Amino acid sequence: MSWNKVAVVGAGLIKMGELFDQSYETMAAGAFAACVESVDKGFDPSQVEAAFVATQRGTLWGQEGIGGNTIPTAIGLVGIACTRIENACPSGSDAFRVGAMAVASGVHDVVLVIGVEKMRDKSTEEGLLSRAAAGHPIFTRGETAPVLFAPFATRHMAEFGTTREMLASVAVKNHFNGARDPYAHFQNEITIEQVLASAPVCHPLHLLDCCPQTDGAAAVLLVNADRAHEFTDKPVFVAGFGLATDHPYLHEKASFTEIKATGMAAERAYAMAGISPTDIDCAEVHDCFTITEILDIEDLGFFAKGDGGRASLEGDTALAGRIPVNTSGGLLAKGHPIGATGVAQITECWWQLRGQADKRQVEIRNGYALQHNAGGRGSGVAVVNILTNRR
Amino acid sequence: MAVYIHSVGVGVPSRRLAVADINSAWNRTGGRGTVAVCADDEDALTLAWSAANSAMQAAEIEPGSVDGLWWGVTRAPFAEGPSHSILAASLSLRPTAAGALTSGSTHCGIDALFAAADAVAAGTARIAVVVVSDALRAGLGTASETRCGAAAAAFILRSDEGPAALGARTTHSQPLLDRYRGDTENDTRDLYDGRLFREEIFVPIVSEVAGRLATSKPTAWSLPDPDGRLAAAVAKNASVPPDSITSSNVFATLGDTGAAACLLGSVGAFTRVGNVAVVAYGGGRASGITIDVNRAIPGAETAARDLQSDNASSSYADVLRFRRQLTPTGETIAMGVPPEAALFTRGANEMLQLLGGRCDDCGTINTPPSIHPHCIACGGPKMEPVELARTGIVHTFVINYTMPAPFVAPLPIAVIDLDDGSRVMLQVADDGSNVEIGARMQLLLRRYAYERGAPVYGFKAVPVRKESL
Numbered sequence: 015m016s017w018n019k020v021a022v023v024g025a026g027l028i029k030m031g032e033l034f035d036q037s038y039e040t041m042a043a044g045a046f047a048a049c050v051e052s053v054d055k056g057f058d059p060s061q062v063e064a065a066f067v068a069t070q071r072g073t074l075w076g077q078e079g080i081g082g083n084t085i086p087t088a089i090g091l092v093g094i095a096c097t098r099i100e101n102a103c104p105s106g107s108d109a110f111r112v113g114a115m116a117v118a119s120g121v122h123d124v125v126l127v128i129g130v131e132k133m134r135d136k137s138t139e140e141g142l143l144s145r146a147a148a149g150h151p152i153f154t155r156g157e158t159a160p161v162l163f164a165p166f167a168t169r170h171m172a173e174f175g176t177t178r179e180m181l182a183s184v185a186v187k188n189h190f191n192g193a194r195d196p197y198a199h200f201q202n203e204i205t206i207e208q209v210l211a212s213a214p215v216c217h218p219l220h221l222l223d224c225c226p227q228t229d230g231a232a233a234v235l236l237v238n239a240d241r242a243h244e245f246t247d248k249p250v251f252v253a254g255f256g257l258a259t260d261h262p263y264l265h266e267k268a269s270f271t272e273i274k275a276t277g278m279a280a281e282r283a284y285a286m287a288g289i290s291p292t293d294i295d296c297a298e299v300h301d302c303f304t305i306t307e308i309l310d311i312e313d314l315g316f317f318a319k320g321d322g323g324r325a326s327l328e329g330d331t332a333l334a335g336r337i338p339v340n341t342s343g344g345l346l347a348k349g350h351p352i353g354a355t356g357v358a359q360i361t362e363c364w365w366q367l368r369g370q371a372d373k374r375q376v377e378i379r380n381g382y383a384l385q386h387n388a389g390g391r392g393s394g395v396a397v398v399n400i401l402t403n404r405r
Numbered sequence: 406m407a408v409y410i411h412s413v414g415v416g417v418p419s420r421r422l423a424v425a426d427i428n429s430a431w432n433r434t435g436g437r438g439t440v441a442v443c444a445d446d447e448d449a450l451t452l453a454w455s456a457a458n459s460a461m462q463a464a465e466i467e468p469g470s471v472d473g474l475w476w477g478v479t480r481a482p483f484a485e486g487p488s489h490s491i492l493a494a495s496l497s498l499r500p501t502a503a504g505a506l507t508s509g510s511t512h513c514g515i516d517a518l519f520a521a522a523d524a525v526a527a528g529t530a531r532i533a534v535v536v537v538s539d540a541l542r543a544g545l546g547t548a549s550e551t552r553c554g555a556a557a558a559a560f561i562l563r564s565d566e567g568p569a570a571l572g573a574r575t576t577h578s579q580p581l582l583d584r585y586r587g588d589t590e591n592d593t594r595d596l597y598d599g600r601l602f603r604e605e606i607f608v609p610i611v612s613e614v615a616g617r618l619a620t621s622k623p624t625a626w627s628l629p630d631p632d633g634r635l636a637a638a639v640a641k642n643a644s645v646p647p648d649s650i651t652s653s654n655v656f657a658t659l660g661d662t663g664a665a666a667c668l669l670g671s672v673g674a675f676t677r678v679g680n681v682a683v684v685a686y687g688g689g690r691a692s693g694i695t696i697d698v699n700r701a702i703p704g705a706e707t708a709a710r711d712l713q714s715d716n717a718s719s720s721y722a723d724v725l726r727f728r729r730q731l732t733p734t735g736e737t738i739a740m741g742v743p744p745e746a747a748l749f750t751r752g753a754n755e756m757l758q759l760l761g762g763r764c765d766d767c768g769t770i771n772t773p774p775s776i777h778p779h780c781i782a783c784g785g786p787k788m789e790p791v792e793l794a795r796t797g798i799v800h801t802f803v804i805n806y807t808m809p810a811p812f813v814a815p816l817p818i819a820v821i822d823l824d825d826g827s828r829v830m831l832q833v834a835d836d837g838s839n840v841e842i843g844a845r846m847q848l849l850l851r852r853y854a855y856e857r858g859a860p861v862y863g864f865k866a867v868p869v870r871k872e873s874l
Contacts, residue, residue, distance in 0.1 A: 139738065139809035146808040148741035150748050151853040151863045152756045152773050154830050155740070156805050156816045164803035165820055172801075172842050217804035217815075217837070265772070265820055265830040266781050270801045 017286055018405050019118040021242035021249040024053040025361040027232035030199040030349035032134045036229065038069075038080070039088035042130045045231035045354070046089040049126075053235065054246035062235075063122040064095035068109035068129040068353035070102065085128060095122075103300065103389020104257070105129065106232070106356025107397035110385075111255045113236050114399075123241060128233040129357035133350075135229075142227055153263060160216035160224060160303065162264065162393065167218050167305035169270035173320065176308065178218060180323030182209035184304040185222050185346050187332055192343025194373040197358075199228045199349035209304075223304040228349025232358035239405065250367045253289070253382065253402040256282025262391040271320070273306075275396035276313040276388050283398040284315075289382060291315030294337060294400075296366050296376045297384040298359035301344040307331075310386060311339060314398070338376040341366060352389075359385045360399065367403040378403065408522045409567030410696065411466075413668075413675055414459025415708040416452035416538065416557035417659070418443045419834070420719040420727075424551045430721050431546050440554040440660030442719060443540045445727040445813065446834055446851040446865065448482040449557070452665075453538035454495050454850040456557035459711075460534065461496070463704025464561040468497035472530035473504035477517030477537040477664045479687070480508055480586070482852075482860050491862055494757040495850050496534070497792060503530060510688025511539070511629070514664035518560070518683075518694070522571050525562050533562040539663030542728050544592035548599070549584065552632060554660025558668035558708070568702045569675065572695035573621065577613045581606045581689040584631075592730070599632075607631075607686065608638050614684055614691040615643035621695050623682035627652040627670030629691075631661050639684075651681075655712060663687075672712065674698065675705035726813075729855070737811040744859045751775045756863050759795070759848065761827050762788030770827035796869070797823035799844045804837040811854070819866055821846055831866045839868040 026048025028041055036044070050057050067085045082096035099109040106129035113127040133141065146158045154161075170176045186206055192198035204222060212221035235245075242249035258278030261267065268274070284290060291314060299314065301307035308322035316337045317325045325331060331339035342348045342362035345355060363383035365371045381404040388396040420443065424436035443452070453476060461468060474493050481488035489506040505520055507513040514537035524530040538557030543550040562571075583602050586593045596602045611629060626649050630636035633656060640647055647653075652670025655662070662669055667685035674681045675698055684693040725731035742748045754760060755773040762774035766785035771777035772793060779786055802819035805812075817833035817840045833840055834851055846866040854861045 143807065143809045144738050146805075146812055147738040150742055150752050150756070151740075151861055152752055154818055154832060155853055156808055156812050156818060156832060158805060158808060160807070161803055161805055161818055165801040165818075168803060168842065169801040214804075214806045216806060219803075261781050263830070265828045267820075270820070 017254050018251040018402070019239050020114045020236050020252040021239045022234055022252065022360070022364055022401065023237050023242055023245035023249055024049045024057060024235035025364040026052045027197055027358045027361050028230060029197050030228050030230040030351060033229035034134065038130055038132050039084065041229065041231035042085055042088045042128060045128060045130070045233040046126070049233035049235055054248065055244065057235065057245060059091060061124050062091055062094055062126045063124050064116060065126040065128060066097050066099055066109040066113045068099050068105035068357060069131055070100055070105045070352035071131065102395050103302065103352055104356060104387035104395050104397040105353045107385060107387045107399055108257060110234065110356060110360055110399055111257060111397060114252045114255065117236050117238055123238045125236045126233060127236060127357060128231065129354035130231040131229065131351035131353040133227040133229055133352070138227065158216065160219050162391070163303045163306055164216045164219050165264060166270050166309060170305060170308065171218065173271055174323065176323035178210055179206055180327045181223055181304040181308065182206045183327040184301060184307045185209050187326065188301060188340050188344040188346040191333065191341050191374055192347025195343045195348060198343040198347050199226055200343070200347045219303055219305065225302050225345040225350040228351045230349055230351030230354045230358065232354045232361050234357055234360050234364065248368050250364050250401050250403055251405050253400040254283045254286030255397070255399045256280060256286065257397045258282065260392065260394045262394045264392050267392060272313050273309050273388050273393045273396060275394060276310060276386065279396040279398040280314045283400050287400045289400070293380045293382050294384045295378045295380055295382055296338045296341055297386065298342060298344070298362050299339055299386045300388045301340055301346050302350055304346070307339065307344065314384065314386060333374060333376055341371060341374045341376060356385065356387045356397065360401070363401045367401055406526045406528060406564050408525045408562055408564060408571045410569040410571070410702055411561040411563050411567040412460045412464035412703040413672055413708050414456045414463055414559045414704050415669060415672060415711050416455030416459070417441060417711050417714060418447050418452060418540070418555045419716050420444050420724070421716050422719055422721065422724050426721045427551050436551060438657060439718070440552065441556055442724045443555050443727060444834065446853065448852055448860065449478045449538040449540045450482045450488060450492055450860070450862065451850050451852060452540065452555060452557035453478065453492055453536045456538065456559035457496055457534050457536045459707065460559035460561050460704055463707065466532060466561060469499050471498050471502055471532050471534050473502055473521065473524060474498060474534045474536070475504045475507070475517040475521035477507045477514040479511055479513060479539050479664045481506060486859060491757060494754060495862060497758050511663040511666065512685055512687030512690045512692065514667050515683070515685035515692045515694070518668065519574060521562050525564050528564070531564055535560045535562060537665045537668050539665050541661065541663045542592055544594055545730060547595035549593065549595065549631070552661045554662045556659050556662040556665050556669055558665050558672060560668065568700045569696050569698040572697055574692065574694040575614055575617045576690065576692040577610055578690040579610055583607070583689065603635060603638065606689070607635055608642065610689070610691045611639045611684060611686050612642035614693045615639050615645060618682040618684065618693045618695060619643050619645065621680060623695060624649060624679035625671070625674030625681045626650045627667055627681070627683045629666055629684060629686040630656045658713060669712070671696065672705060672708045675702040676709060677701060733810045738809045740854060740856045744856050744861050759793045759864050761791050761793045763791045764788055770825060772827060772829060793827050793829065794823040794825035795848045797821045797846055799840060799842055799846060800828065801842060802833070802840050819846065821866055831864060834865040834867050845869040
């Protein structure tokens with residue numbers, strides 16, 4: 015028996031990419047407009063009562079302080095309640111979760127969840143790579159983002175015989191899907207050979223094992239489920255969600271073959287939705303690196319621990335596979351504008367459950383789609399949201 | 406009161422530079438042999454740490470029982486900073502330990518020995534650590550560039566009877582200018598006139614001291630030899646038999662190790678009974694001391710082997726980069742936390758002593774303690790401070806190839822299960838070719854960064870060599 019107190023009645027995003035010509039505000043306005051446009055029975059923006067905005071790096075990279083007040087002005091709704099959520103890579107997923115709780119509480123009936131991220135306003139050296147110099151040396155220096163995930167690849171390969179080809183197959187599959195997603199940053203297909211031959215970034219991960227740096231924005235509209243039919247005849251409901259935490263530093267990890275927070279978050283979300291992993295028709299999961307998706311599909315319960323590499327290589331997660339994963343192209347091909355990522359994943363789930371995913375449409379048998387992000391130092395924060403087209 | 410040497414240890418840098426490589430950069434042909442040079446995370450402080458650590462282990466003394474640390478280094482890597490206290494803390498000496506930092510010229514090594522011996526003789530220190538180290542940095546293209554090396558040596562001195570006793574000492578000094586580095590300069594200048602230095606400064610001053618020591622008929626000699634020929638000239642003047650000069654081998658293998666040369670050059674004589682003459686020169690001063698070796702000094706065998714160890718070679722360009730004589734254009738990425746900031750102040754001891762907190766309830770070791778008020782395993786709130794084990798095995802690792810300056814790829818980073826059951830994640834001081842899951846590692850003090858003019862030190866993992874397993 016699902017929770018189903020909140021409905022998603024609109025969802026939209028902008029084309030992801032290196033959007034040098036767009037400001038943070040322009041991207042937000044574009045995503046909001048796409049979301050408004052998507053509401054079947056039309057939507058007057060003034061109906062928005064509150065907004066939750068997910069932006070991870072806005073205040074850290076030399077832009078103006080992004081609090082709650084930037085978005086209302088950018089989308090023409092100055093005065094509404096607005097709160098910024100920052101919770102590492104799951105910022106967008108968490109904003110969705112918090113937005114759903116705001117509606118379920120009865121405080122608000124119509125809530126906007128919007129994720130916006132400018133990744134490319136700073137050079138790679140001064141931006142993402144500057145992490146290498148972050149923090150106290152006792153926590154290691156040289157710790158760029160791939161260093162947070164590559165140790166899991168090394169260990170997964172050693173314990174389960176996972177190969178670089180298996181890792182590469184994740185990137186190949188997600189680029190295949192991305193080539194069918196008009197919003198994806200990369201729209202080209204690639205081969206396993208290309209992934210293997212790409213430059214080493216952080217052994218054992220190579221360039222095409224890594225997601226790009228992407229600017230982007232996405233927005234979804236949440237309403238009280240009892241009012242869903244004012245907006246659409248095909249609402250999608252929030253069936254359940256879960257957030258879990260684990261220790262932040264890698265040396266505190268008990269295991270390097272799982273992301274513990276993902277398993278805990280999933281357990282909570284499945285319990286809330288009253289379903290099991292086999293009920294999921296498709297999933298948008300956190301594939302910042304190829305190894306991450308392999309860990310995810312095991313930790314989310316789709317495959318046994320250690321079987322994720324084989325499953326990926328053999329097509330079990332492809333569009334026509336047993337459980338299609340990252341039909342949008344995932345972070346690897348669609349891109350990873352951090353705060354926007356989770357919200358964009360929700361958008362893909364919404365389209366899949368409503369049968370609007372075009373060339374990427376998968377068969378919806380049970381009516382459930384799962385969305386997942388994990389991140390923060392040591393992947394110590396994970397969020398799972400489950401959507402359904404059934405009430 | 407008599408003063409005895411109880412042990413000896415050395416610290417040798419991990420890199421060697423071929424003299425021919427330096428010569429070819431300056432369009433000169435030839436050049437034999439190699440000199441010892443620091444990797445980009447080694448310096449006179451980390452070498453001193455290695456030597457002192459080895460000497461304390463060889464003497465089987467607890468760091469907490471050391472009464473003082475006397476350190477001679479021509480110019481400390483942190484010339485006006487807390488060099489001495491960083492070295493003392495990283496050796497886990499107690500905060501009340503005394504001692505001194507001597508510097509100013511290559512003569513400072515023997516100054517440190519004399520000062521420590523005086524403290525032990527006077528009874529103000531029962532156990533003293535003497536460490537001498539240098540990582541010379543000659544001006545680009547100077548003649549001494551092909552000679553300047555790097556290394557460290559350490560003695561444990563005690564008033565209790567030991568395998569070797571310090572004997573008579575002598576000094577001779579003249580206010581003469583020779584090789585120097587100006588106050589605002591980073592690199593040591595060339596000699597004004599090599600012949601003048603040899604005939605009127607070095608040979609007369611050093612011969613005077615050597616001649617005085619020769620009256621006690623030493624069986625082994627450590628003589629200064631900055632250019633590879635000067636020791637022979639002194640030996641001739643003072644009637645020193647060439648085959649008794651144990652320092653020749655060290656100069657040939659490592660180059661001129663500056664302040665460390667006098668003690669390093671005597672290490673080869675410490676494995677057997679004899680009377681060893683140790684002579685140092687620097688800044689217009691020469692001093693000497695005799696050491697009566699009654700039985701092999703603990704640590705001497707290992708030290709002699711370490712001095713001959715075969716290490717990785719580096720190119721001249723690499724070495725210039727390591728010494729920061731070759732720097733990239735543009736800004737480098739500053740550390741997120743300046744080394745003078747509160748986070749470093751809170752973390753200084755746990756970083757330099759590699760501290761953990763052992764949970765009173767479940768025994769799990771949490772590291773570092775300052776960010777773990779509660780246990781990561783059971784949530785318990787009570788911790789007992791412990792020093793982490795210094796060896797362990799690799800659980801998993803990465804090799805980072807993509808970092809902005811000042812980082813240089815490849816940079817391996819490993820998660821290591823230490824022998825005490827704790828787990829750490831540290832940089833590996835290696836190119837990654839020796840890192841694999843299950844590899845045995847030891848943790849050594851290295852320099853992580855230079856930030857706002859300050860060297861930042863911490864522990865790195867180094868693969869344990871197969872032969873020393």
